[in-house]
Amino acid sequence: MNSKYHRWHHPYKPAKGFEKKVAYFSMEFGIDQALKIYSGGLGFLAGSHMRSAFELKQNLIGIGMLWKYGYYDQGRNKDQTLRPEFIEKHYSFLEDSGHEVEVNIFGNSAVKVRAMVLKPSVFNTVPMYLLTTDVEGNDDLSRSIMNNLYDSNELTRICQSVVLGIAGAKLVEALGGADIYHLNEGHALPAFFYLQNQGVGREKMVFTTHTPERAGNVERDARALNDSGFFGKKLSHEELMKVTGGSDRLSYTVAALRMAKKTNAVSKLHAKVSREMWEGNTGSKGIFPITNAQNQKFWQDSVLEKARKNNNVTAFQKRKATLKKELFEEVLDQTGKIFDPKVLTIVWARRFAEYKRADMLLRDMERFEKILNDSKHPVQIIWAGKPYPKDEGAISVFNRLVHFTKYRANTAVLIGYEMALSKKLKEGSDVWLNTPRITREASGTSGMTAAMNGSVNLSINDGWIPEFAKDGKNCFILPEADYKSPVEEQDAFDSVNLYECLEQKVLPAYYDSPDKWSQIVFKGMDDVVPAFSSNRMATQYYKELYQ
Missing domain, CATH: 3.40.50.2000 (Glycogen Phosphorylase B;)
Incomplete structure (x- = not known):
């Protein structure tokens, strides 16, 4: 004992x-x-x-x-x-x-x-x-x-x-x-x-x-x-x-x-x-x-934060490349795929629930395949998350993504989505994808810790995002669907806008305007702390x- x-005891006198x-x-x-x-x-x-x-x-x-x-x-x-x-x-x-x-x-x-x-x-x-x-x-x-x-x-x-x-x-x-x-x-x-x-x-x-x-x-x-x-x-x-x-x-x-x-x-x-x-x-x-x-102290990589404070893009990119390599070792171990640190890496990772729409990118397969096979603006995509173990619908979405990614060299589904993998994904990603149906995400917090680590939010304008977002300056925001319209209409509207945002904004910014990309990354890191730190x-x- x-x-x-x-x-009632604390190791300090309360402030x-x-x-x-x-x-x-x-x-x-x-x-x-x-x-x-x-x-x-x-x-x-x-x-x-x-x-x-x-x-x-x-x-x-x-x-x-x-x-x-x-x-x-x-x-x-x-x-x-x-x-x-x-x-x-x-x-x-x-x-x-x-x-x-x-x-x-x-x-x-x-x-x-x-x-x-x-x-x-x-x-x-x-x-x-x-x-x-x-x-x-x-x-x-x-x-x-x-x-x-x-x-x-x-x-x-x-x-x-x-x-x-x-x-x-x-x-x-x-x-x-x-x-x-x-x-x-x-x-x-x-x-x-x-x-x-x-x-x-x-x-x-x-x-x-x-x-x-x-x-x-x-x-x-x-x-x-x-x-x-x-x-x-x-x-x-x-x-x-x-x-x-x-x-x-x-x-x-x-x-x-x-x-x-x-x-x-x-x-x-x-x-x-x-x-x-x-x-x-x-x-x-x-x-x-x-x-x-x-919590900033727990979730944020200190080397990335130091680079942001000093506005040192070179130091940031060097550290980001190291963190991407560490994440990609996990990808290789789980899936046998070698990912490239120079390639834009998108992560969708959170609890698998129907309204969060993990498989939104798969809605128009022809258009999605074009994005996946674009040699000028290459992309790598990782999914991770835990469905509720009795939620057959969420599990079937997870398994659909497993089958879809299995033989595609630049896509992967990871298991073991707990705190350690979550941290790796946020530190090692370039883009953090968030696709809930609007008004159904009370807050969402994964995008906060992603932004702390220089991963740019690409998101539906829901939960905490409206309090943070400056579209094109610290993140990329999709146009708002009418949340009272039928679900099928919302999903069609959001998926079309997601493809367009990737094709016309996100990928060109990353590859063709690296200075602009760095500004977006640093602005996201600036704006997320202290406003969205748990202190x-x-x-x-x-x-x-x-x-």
């Missing part, structure tokens, strides 16, 4: 303005490649927040989950298509905090939850407490709650929320309590119900909403939630109807909006979309933006959400 971390004790709850954290408790953007965002909170000496702790198998490991079948693998994880750098609490789940009143601690000295984060039910004395079913991040079984997912929310809140109490309880997305909603039962006022509860479409906001059967222990105590039918507003289902987001003192969205556009989406619900009018950001974001949370 680590006695220091048996109570002025950051004294409030804040407990930050998130289902996933992307802290380091080695700690596989993340799946994608939500985790990367939360991880950067924990690093910046440490750098700024904030009085904040992280409350998360210790997933036995992580999200999943990305393997390949014999034909190179996707094979999800679930491999047990062990971390010698985590220590037992000495805290164990019990929660009531589906009538089992004694499910033990132990808190392991990630000390600040390991990865330069604030103290982080990771919860697990894989504890001696628990039955197999209780232990299995912690197997998989975003388990596909609905009842297991409910149990995971109970553990994160209620066990997490009990842990914070045992550590000495907090001034603010911050839910990063609605997964830990039971914390609010538990705190309310304990007499904690809503002035201590704040909420960040991420998903700008109703389908992505969790709704569950209210009776199943009541039976599970989700509300911290068994509610009568009348009490349950009061909580759900008379519905037989509970929207986590609607409940969190109602219970939180303040709610923020994760970009200016997302705040507008969220206010419209939840109009008529308590708390919806007050949704305000704190735009997502990423700005973590400061804004204290000033605007926690105060």
